[in-house]
Amino acid sequence: MTKIRIGVIGAGLIGRKHLRKLAGHDDYELVGIADVNAEQVAAEQPGARVFKDYRELLAEARPDAAIIASPNQLHAENGIACARAGVHILIEKPVTDMLQTAAGLIAEVSKASVKSLVGHHRRHHTQVKTLKALLADGRIGDVVGVSAIWATHKPATYFEIAPWRSQAGGGPILINLIHEIDFLRFTLGEIIAVEAISANRQRGFAVEDTAVALIAFESGALGTFFLSDCAVTPWTTEQGLGEAPEFPFSGQSSYRLMGRRGAIEFPSLDQWTQDGGAQDWNRPIQAQANHAASIDPYVAQLDHFRDVIRGVAPSLQPVEDGARSLLATLAIAEAASAGRRIDLRERYAAFATGQAAGVRQGAT
Numbered sequence: 469m470t471k472i473r474i475g476v477i478g479a480g481l482i483g484r485k486h487l488r489k490l491a492g493h494d495d496y497e498l499v500g501i502a503d504v505n506a507e508q509v510a511a512e513q514p515g516a517r518v519f520k521d522y523r524e525l526l527a528e529a530r531p532d533a534a535i536i537a538s539p540n541q542l543h544a545e546n547g548i549a550c551a552r553a554g555v556h557i558l559i560e561k562p563v564t565d566m567l568q569t570a571a572g573l574i575a576e577v578s579k580a581s582v583k584s585l586v587g588h589h590r591r592h593h594t595q596v597k598t599l600k601a602l603l604a605d606g607r608i609g610d611v612v613g614v615s616a617i618w619a620t621h622k623p624a625t626y627f628e629i630a631p632w633r634s635q636a637g638g639g640p641i642l643i644n645l646i647h648e649i650d651f652l653r654f655t656l657g658e659i660i661a662v663e664a665i666s667a668n669r670q671r672g673f674a675v676e677d678t679a680v681a682l683i684a685f686e687s688g689a690l691g692t693f694f695l696s697d698c699a700v701t702p703w704t705t706e707q708g709l710g711e712a713p714e715f716p717f718s719g720q721s722s723y724r725l726m727g728r729r730g731a732i733e734f735p736s737l738d739q740w741t742q743d744g745g746a747q748d749w750n751r752p753i754q755a756q757a758n759h760a761a762s763i764d765p766y767v768a769q770l771d772h773f774r775d776v777i778r779g780v781a782p783s784l785q786p787v788e789d790g791a792r793s794l795l796a797t798l799a800i801a802e803a804a805s806a807g808r809r810i811d812l813r814e815r816y817a818a819f820a821t822g823q824a825a826g827v828r829q830g831a832t
């Protein structure tokens with residue numbers, strides 16, 4: 469089968485990771501890279517065609533598909549240009565920086581009938597797919613709720629090299645929690661309301677260093693989320709899965725999902741049930757192991773993108789779904805600053821009908 473001719477827009481931290489994965493993938497042919505730092509990228513990527521302007525990449529290299537790994541603020545512009553050129557897109561998360569720009573991107577992708585996949589790579593882990601399958605199989609019955617943590621200590625250099633990270637929009641809600649919100653939506657279904665409290669007392673930055681969120685799901689399940697980037701713990705999805713060498717493996721679960729017939733931890737997938745499916749607090753409860761092999765989610769994401777482009781599989785996350793994860797995450801930031809519960813159903817509806825103008829903006 470002919471290879472998919474692919475370009476990469478933005479060869480920074482994650483763009484370089486995509487380039488490494490593409491180099492080992494037989495179904496893709498890299499036809500060009502676009503980065504404003506073209507000289508530096510050309511030196512790092514010998515043999516690759518490097519363009520300073522992404523529009524030249526589209527016009528001259530004429531890729532079938534592109535990975536958009538530029539800064540958030542450029543995602544919509546890059547994605548719209550790709551759609552107009554008939555180029556399928558794998559677009560990094562968050563889908564865009566703001567809901568209005570997401571609406572423009574969704575319209576152009578739909579108009580051009582190009583395929584889209586948002587780079588919430590967690591969806592491609594076998595542990596995540598197995599969790600979804602176990603829940604669908606009724607292993608813990610109807611889900612009553614979830615208790616989750618994402619807490620780690622970012623080093624001082626993280627803020628020194630990028631001072632925007634200590635300002636509004638640069639904190640853990642919009643940078644880190646969006647992955648977890650997307651994971652929750654993917655595994656437990658749509659989020660319909662949120663409340664939140666945030667604090668900046670530990671670091672003293674303008675942006676939050678810690679937050680707690682209350683989450684209501686369409687299914688009736690409820691969730692609590694504790695988030696902090698200034699606490700030393702083994703409880704982040706990155707550490708629990710060992711998904712990248714920069715986050716050393718802890719193997720610890722940071723999610724506890726609770727159902728009418730049992731409970732399950734993630735990512736360990738340890739399952740807790742009583743004999744014979746009993747529901748009785750006086751009966752003993754036992755753990756049972758479920759195994760899911762660890763794979764490279766970025767390679768699995770490329771495999772899936774290939775299948776989406778070839779029409780073999782529907783996209784696990786088209787741009788319109790990525791916008792919902794953005795909307796829910798922005799609402800948590802807003803709920804924390806406004807100190808009130810936010811109902812998301814009207815916002816989803818308004819967004820879906822292209823009336824996003826009234827929705828608060830602000831992701832970076």
Ligand SMILES: NC(=O)c1ccc[n+]([C@@H]2O[C@H](COP(=O)([O-])OP(=O)(O)OC[C@H]3O[C@@H](n4cnc5c(N)ncnc54)[C@H](O)[C@@H]3O)[C@@H](O)[C@H]2O)c1
Pocket residue numbers: 477478479480481482483502503504505520521522537538539540542560561562587588589
């Ligand atoms: N899925 C993940 O695991 C993951 C991880 C990190 C970042 N991200 C996302 O990927 C995106 C990039 O993040 P990053 O950490 O790699 O950032 P980065 O700053 O390291 O890289 C961005 C790159 O884009 C280039 N660039 C800037 N303006 C450009 C333009 N006009 N045209 C072409 N290139 C341009 C920069 O020179 C830089 O090389 C962000 O949206 C981020 O949220 C995703």
